[in-house]
Amino acid sequence: MIQQRSKKGAVTAVIACAVLLAAVILLENISLLLPAGSVPNVLKPTSQLFAVLKKGAVYSLAAVSMNLLNGFTGLFSLGQAGFMLLGAYTYAILSVPVADRAAVYYLYGGSAVNFSFQDMFGTIFGTEGVGGAVSLGLGVAVAMVLAGCVAAVFAYFIGLPVLRLKSDYLAIATLGFAEIIKAVFQWQALGPVTNGANMIKNFPTFSSFNITGADGTVILRLSTFFPFLVSMICIAAICLLINSTYGRAFKAIREDETAAEAMGINLAKHKMLSFCTSAFFAGVSGAMFAMFVTNAQAKVYTTTMTYEILLIVVIGGIGSISGSVMATFLYVACSEWWLRFLDNVTVINGVQLPFLRAGFRMVVFSVVIMIVVLFFRRGIMGDKELPDLFKKRARKEGTGK
Amino acid sequence: MSGSILNVENVTMQFGGVVAVDNLNLEINEGEIVALIGPNGAGKTTAFNVVTGVYQPTNGRVSFLGETIVENHPQGKMKKLYKGEHAGEYSHVLAPTPDRITKLGMARTFQNIRLWKSQSVFDNVLIAMHCRTHTNFLAASLRLNHKEEQEQRDRVAELLQTVGLYDVKDEPATSLPYGKQRRLEIARALATDPKLLLLDEPAAGMNPQETNELTAFIGQIRKDFGMTVFLIEHHMDLVMDISDRIYVLDFGKLIAHGTPEEIQNNNRVIDAYLGVAEDA
Numbered sequence A: 001m002i003q004q005r006s007k008k009g010a011v012t013a014v015i016a017c018a019v020l021l022a023a024v025i026l027l028e029n030i031s032l033l034l035p036a037g038s039v040p041n042v043l044k045p046t047s048q049l050f051a052v053l054k055k056g057a058v059y060s061l062a063a064v065s066m067n068l069l070n071g072f073t074g075l076f077s078l079g080q081a082g083f084m085l086l087g088a089y090t091y092a093i094l095s096v097p098v099a100d101r102a103a104v105y106y107l108y109g110g111s112a113v114n115f116s117f118q119d120m121f122g123t124i125f126g127t128e129g130v131g132g133a134v135s136l137g138l139g140v141a142v143a144m145v146l147a148g149c150v151a152a153v154f155a156y157f158i159g160l161p162v163l164r165l166k167s168d169y170l171a172i173a174t175l176g177f178a179e180i181i182k183a184v185f186q187w188q189a190l191g192p193v194t195n196g197a198n199m200i201k202n203f204p205t206f207s208s209f210n211i212t213g214a215d216g217t218v219i220l221r222l223s224t225f226f227p228f229l230v231s232m233i234c235i236a237a238i239c240l241l242i243n244s245t246y247g248r249a250f251k252a253i254r255e256d257e258t259a260a261e262a263m264g265i266n267l268a269k270h271k272m273l274s275f276c277t278s279a280f281f282a283g284v285s286g287a288m289f290a291m292f293v294t295n296a297q298a299k300v301y302t303t304t305m306t307y308e309i310l311l312i313v314v315i316g317g318i319g320s321i322s323g324s325v326m327a328t329f330l331y332v333a334c335s336e337w338w339l340r341f342l343d344n345v346t347v348i349n350g351v352q353l354p355f356l357r358a359g360f361r362m363v364v365f366s367v368v369i370m371i372v373v374l375f376f377r378r379g380i381m382g383d384k385e386l387p388d389l390f391k392k393r394a395r396k397e398g399t400g401k
Numbered sequence B: 001m002s003g004s005i006l007n008v009e010n011v012t013m014q015f016g017g018v019v020a021v022d023n024l025n026l027e028i029n030e031g032e033i034v035a036l037i038g039p040n041g042a043g044k045t046t047a048f049n050v051v052t053g054v055y056q057p058t059n060g061r062v063s064f065l066g067e068t069i070v071e072n073h074p075q076g077k078m079k080k081l082y083k084g085e086h087a088g089e090y091s092h093v094l095a096p097t098p099d100r101i102t103k104l105g106m107a108r109t110f111q112n113i114r115l116w117k118s119q120s121v122f123d124n125v126l127i128a129m130h131c132r133t134h135t136n137f138l139a140a141s142l143r144l145n146h147k148e149e150q151e152q153r154d155r156v157a158e159l160l161q162t163v164g165l166y167d168v169k170d171e172p173a174t175s176l177p178y179g180k181q182r183r184l185e186i187a188r189a190l191a192t193d194p195k196l197l198l199l200d201e202p203a204a205g206m207n208p209q210e211t212n213e214l215t216a217f218i219g220q221i222r223k224d225f226g227m228t229v230f231l232i233e234h235h236m237d238l239v240m241d242i243s244d245r246i247y248v249l250d251f252g253k254l255i256a257h258g259t260p261e262e263i264q265n266n267n268r269v270i271d272a273y274l275g276v277a278e279d280a
């Protein structure tokens, strides 16, 4: 009986995801269907809407992976930006086409890594037409998986000494790690690999997934669909993990470590599993972040970025996947789009509105965040998930009848 | 000995200069219910913590099912501070984490209930079965362990039925009344599939009726699961009722040991403990 219910839930979830993906495709391709003159500004490919959707997809994976560790296992880590950096660089280094490497690494007289997965698959499947699409897809996929793996390996070596300690050294250690890794990747001596403090670019990005015709015009846009697809797959994997026997063990550790250990749960092993998995998905989201901003540059992955993601997790509810996702889109939409007008000097009828000038957005934003943290401490969702809300309502209606 | 399941040998546990358990020796045989009694602060919980791997003893050895599981001798600064006996007798250091001891077949409950608070009754028991899972991390995440998972769920349902908590299986653990939380903690310990069950003051805070139910319940566990039980308890009715043998601890030292009748008539025990308990 218990199994049946979860099967039904899984089917519903898969349908919901498919519908959402279809909606995303439709949304980004409406502009191609409508006559050129009548496309509203919001739906144009350059609209803020799509930037928000893409960044939202990337950040929601980062937030969910942080939630897996901080919310579900009760381990407080502040290394998110560091793991994303590792993911971004791994992806970038393995994906710049060999032909472009001399140009990208011109300061160092070319790259030390003369290899890219897309080229490698290109020699097998070809570089034109369907073959080209296959080698692009495979190349990106393999590089992204490796991006996650590199982050996970680093997490393993940080976790080895730190996770055995019974306290919050993890937060300090990961924070330090993120800073160090940022400096290391800007180090001149590693230039032939990391391009020093310069950015790595020219690798496949989200818009590489748009399908273009022979004359270069776009036939089908998939640049928003792609990050949605990847994030969805990854978040689905995290959901599966959380509801598995290992996920339940994580929650037991979060709620009472002593009891968990007394019930035969190996703390060191399970903490390590959670930490590495979280880092893996942070790495994948880092790779996607590089695709989103179309470059990889170490100085972008600051502690502020970690705090931003932590904030999203807190706003969404610590221990709620759907909360994290909703909070991500809300946060990104507010910071990138809806509250933008606060930064513009606005003059109405010759009167300049007070306060509205560059930087005011951040003031309003901070106040909103303080309100959330002070009065909605459990976030939007607490530790509930979206389906829980429906279930509760259904049960209430059931008893009401 | 053939029937011996737990053997505590010359165990001393010292916190700095405080000797919490002083040269404890005890033995539990298969199928027995053995009680450990003594005034507050006598070192009973500490003894449990040493046996289950929470604390590393300062000196001594613990064997379980004939194998040494814990052993230590005074080291480092404890060499000077050590106040106990038998210091030179042990040379190995063996300090497994509690989860490894649990996997060997020893499960416990806590003096202060330690359920996983936001989890349901059902999940509390289900999580305890995790230590017997054979599936690896990836396979479990990808749901390749469908059969094992279903088996575990069936066993949880069965276990909850036996202990009489099936009708509240979907409630959050902490919403249960106190007596049922204690019972759930025992059910959770049973879910780890132990050979020896350690109960730390299972009747603490229970009213007489709940205590009677618990007494019957522990007897039932022994019968249904063929379990050996080692318990700490203050309710003398319960202890005298179900124990085969009793160990009495005072200020960390074993002061008496015997059948319930022997203990009830032991003057040292009456002085140290029973007289007080009767008044209370």
Ligand SMILES: Nc1ncnc2c1ncn2[C@@H]1O[C@H](COP(=O)(O)OP(=O)(O)O)[C@@H](O)[C@H]1O
Binding pocket: B015, B018, B019, B020, B038, B039, B040, B041, B042, B043, B044, B045, B046, B047
């Ligand atoms: N972790 C610890 N650190 C220092 N002293 C402790 C610790 N645990 C227990 N003790 C001391 O050991 C003694 C025995 O405690 P305990 O085993 O809890 O007694 P009880 O018989 O009531 O269960 C007490 O004096 C207590 O203060």
Ligand SMILES: [Mg+2]
Binding pocket: B044, B045, B046, B111
């Ligand atoms: Mg105690």
